[in-house]
Amino acid sequence: MLGKMNNNQIVNVLQSQVIGRLACYADEKIYLVPITYAYKDGYIYCHSKNGMKIEMMNKNPKVCFEVDQIENMNSWRCVILWGEYEKLESDTAREEAAHILSDRLGPISTGETVVPYIRQDVPSSFRIKIVEQTGRFEKVQQVSL
Secondary structure: OEEEOOHHHHHHHHHHOOEEEEEEEEOOEEEEEEEEOEEEOOEEEEEEOOOHHHHHHHHOOEEEEEEEEEEEOOEEEEEEEEEEEEEOOOHHHHHHHHHHHHHHHHHHOOOOOOOOOOOOOOOEEEEEEEEEEEEEEEOOOOOOO
């Protein structure tokens, strides 16, 4: 059965996953990259070293973000968000983002850019304000005999 998710189901997917795909667009180029994240209160929180995605989002703050949970081809959930990039520049905002990310990612961290308190040289903390969202799923229905 194919279906459309309600808001609670969308939030559940966002809260249950830690890797999403961030798509940005600038200078006639689309860039899509996996990124670790934490969801809280209508925002996607991330941090990154400076590079192409940060440069592109500074030029065009409108982004798309995708998160999925796939068991197999017949059992999956997918959420797509459209939103606006917000660079976190104040120390207070960066600290809040670091806490949100550490609380969510700390217990499962495996890479050098995952935990902000361990990696002090990760210069760009940002969040995405969710403007629009949609979610779809497929689940095989059990047939009673």
